[in-house]
Amino acid sequence: MLEKAFSDYLVNVVNGPVNEQRLPVLILADTSISMGDAMDDLNASINHFIRKVCEDEKAASLIDLCIVTFDDDAEVVMPWTNINKAEVVRLRAGGCTNTTAGLELAEKLLTERGHAYIDHGCMGKKGMLIMLTDGAQTSGKNPDEIIAKIRRRVDDKKMLVSVLAAPGYDKAFVAKLTKGKAVAELHGDSSGFAEAFDFYAISTKAVSLSAPGTTPETPEHTFGDPEKGSQWHKADLKDWLDQD
Amino acid sequence: MIFQYKASVAGPYHIKNNIPCQDSCAAKQTEDFMIGVVADGIGSQIHSDIGSSIGVKVSVAYCAEHLKKGMTDDEIKKTMNNAFVYAYQAILEEADKQQMYAHDTTLCMGVYDGSTLYYFQAGDSGIVALLMDGSYTEVTRQQRDEEGRVFPLCFGPDYWEFGKVENVASVMLMTDGVLENVCHPLLKNEEIKINVPLAGLFMARQGTAEEDVKKLEAAAKQFLEMYPENLLDDDKTIVVLWNNECVPAVKEESYYEPPDWLALQKKSLEGLYDAEPENNDVIETNGISENKDVVQPEKKFRSKRKRKKKEKKKNRKKKKAHTLKR
Numbered sequence: 284m285l286e287k288a289f290s291d292y293l294v295n296v297v298n299g300p301v302n303e304q305r306l307p308v309l310i311l312a313d314t315s316i317s318m319g320d321a322m323d324d325l326n327a328s329i330n331h332f333i334r335k336v337c338e339d340e341k342a343a344s345l346i347d348l349c350i351v352t353f354d355d356d357a358e359v360v361m362p363w364t365n366i367n368k369a370e371v372v373r374l375r376a377g378g379c380t381n382t383t384a385g386l387e388l389a390e391k392l393l394t395e396r397g398h399a400y401i402d403h404g405c406m407g408k409k410g411m412l413i414m415l416t417d418g419a420q421t422s423g424k425n426p427d428e429i430i431a432k433i434r435r436r437v438d439d440k441k442m443l444v445s446v447l448a449a450p451g452y453d454k455a456f457v458a459k460l461t462k463g464k465a466v467a468e469l470h471g472d473s474s475g476f477a478e479a480f481d482f483y484a485i486s487t488k489a490v491s492l493s494a495p496g497t498t499p500e501t502p503e504h505t506f507g508d509p510e511k512g513s514q515w516h517k518a519d520l521k522d523w524l525d526q527d
Numbered sequence: 528m529i530f531q532y533k534a535s536v537a538g539p540y541h542i543k544n545n546i547p548c549q550d551s552c553a554a555k556q557t558e559d560f561m562i563g564v565v566a567d568g569i570g571s572q573i574h575s576d577i578g579s580s581i582g583v584k585v586s587v588a589y590c591a592e593h594l595k596k597g598m599t600d601d602e603i604k605k606t607m608n609n610a611f612v613y614a615y616q617a618i619l620e621e622a623d624k625q626q627m628y629a630h631d632t633t634l635c636m637g638v639y640d641g642s643t644l645y646y647f648q649a650g651d652s653g654i655v656a657l658l659m660d661g662s663y664t665e666v667t668r669q670q671r672d673e674e675g676r677v678f679p680l681c682f683g684p685d686y687w688e689f690g691k692v693e694n695v696a697s698v699m700l701m702t703d704g705v706l707e708n709v710c711h712p713l714l715k716n717e718e719i720k721i722n723v724p725l726a727g728l729f730m731a732r733q734g735t736a737e738e739d740v741k742k743l744e745a746a747a748k749q750f751l752e753m754y755p756e757n758l759l760d761d762d763k764t765i766v767v768l769w770n771n772e773c774v775p776a777v778k779e780e781s782y783y784e785p786p787d788w789l790a791l792q793k794k795s796l797e798g799l800y801d802a803e804p805e806n807n808d809v810i811e812t813n814g815i816s817e818n819k820d821v822v823q824p825e826k827k828f829r830s831k832r833k834r835k836k837k838e839k840k841k842n843r844k845k846k847k848a849h850t851l852k853r
Binding site: 286288289292293295296301347362363364365368394397398399400401402403404405406407439440441 | 571673674675676711712713714715716724725728742743746747749750753754755757758785791792795796798799800
């Protein structure tokens with residue numbers, strides 16, 4: 284029989300500190316002028332993403348969302364917010380494509396979020412960066428430095444990068460950033476954003492609810508499977524690597 | 528006389544997924560010391576259970592053979608350091624044999640003479656001591672990077688840490704799962720940084736009969752097996768050493784009260800969100816309204832810091848304009 288002191292503790296520990304890890308998700312969206320026609324679809328898709336994650340109260344309580352846009356410069360459209368409290372977003376397009384600024388701000392915010400969790404006694408999972416891009420960089424500084432920094436963090440398992448590549452995106456740039464992994468190309472019109480963010484809603488819920496240190500199961504979804512009618516195809520970027 | 532007991536059980540996640548317990552532990556009485564050690568194989572490495580087991584065996588055996596009474600602190604430090612080097616070497620030899628390098632582990636050792644505790648630390652396992660004044664203290668530091676990723680044994684002597692604590696009545700070595708329930712991150716900024724009721728459960732012991740210690744060990748193992756999964760789903764390992772001739776002082780009653788976890792969690796979350804929307808017309812997404820995809824007036828957010836910066840800039844401009852006018 285269990286010693287009384289031990290059993291008493293087990294009875295009283297029910298209100299103990301639950302072993303939960305928060306999940307920071309940062310959406311980095313290209314809002315340059317070329318995205319103009321696609322903005323309504325993009326806004327609706329992000330709002331659908333927020334709403335769908337919030338269908339699961341438990342998952343939503345653990346997910347922190349931040350939205351950053353980049354055009355001439357990068358801007359925080361929604362600072363770190365518990366997704367339960369996220370507001371409806373409406374992004375607008377205009378300006379050039381300063382991808383470097385966007386990535387620099389996104390990387391900084393994800394790193395700071397990890398520090399904030401530790402400072403406040405929370406446990407956090409590795410941050411997810413979901414980047415949406417439709418074109419080559421047209422302004423800003425050389426991205427090589429920030430790409431190398433992000434690659435190091437991905438290799439160190441400190442963050443995940445996933446790229447949604449709309450027609451016209453810069454393959455060489457995306458290849459450098461991702462080594463060809465976790466890139467989905469849109470083969471259709473911007474209505475396809477809905478499918479992608481629907482997938483992200485399901486997968487972020489799965490990740491947020493997975494036990495610490497475990498690999499969550501990939502949710503069933505049409506996303507990335509052209510045979511199931513997906514508008515998104517897995518990009519093959521190997522041929523584009525290391526080109527001058 | 529110094530006593531010891533230990534318990535190590537696989538975590539619920541490992542059990543469900545047929546993953547072996549990756550923790551290892553040992554305690555060994557020598558003529559002059561009681562040596563305790565715990566190791567936590569790195570979860571992502573498939574042979575880390577073997578790594579942790581080798582690390583424990585080799586380091587304890589080396590210290591048992593080489594640590595002697597009368598050694599200076601420097602000599603003890605060198606001996607413990609060498610024990611870790613040989614442990615790592617043995618792990619690498621095993622990895623060579625298997626032609627697969629997936630054996631990383633943490634290693635945390637305490638050497639106790641009944642009053643003084645020497646510790647050597649590689650990774651994020653840890654040690655809590657009960658001092659003669661009745662206070663519990665975390666003597667080690669979890670070696671992790673700024674985002675919480677562990678520096679295991681393979682990081683080498685530049686990362687390993689040695690220390691000494693005096694007036695110790697009891698010692699508990701733990702792998703990170705138990706450690707984070709005893710020294711919970713939520714207590715980090717509190718006055719009492721230890722979950723005293725949980726630490727006391729294992730450490731405030733005065734039993735002397737061998738049979739009592741065996742019963743205690745069995746009870747501790749059962750307790751760890753029954754510990755709620757939502758509070759701890761990792762492997763769970765403890766080694767407790769105590770000197771029955773040392774009776775620590777009793778602190779004020781409030782010291783032994785359980786922390787108010789709900790209040791601590793609330794306080795922690797409050798600090799995480801420092802920005803508020805500028806527009807008060809908030810549409811809660813939690814309500815799953817059908818109108819969520821309806822385009823709303825554009826709302827942009829700025830962090831408080833950014834807003835303050837902007838206000839300052841505005842004020843500076845105003846001031847400059849005012850000066851120019853004059």
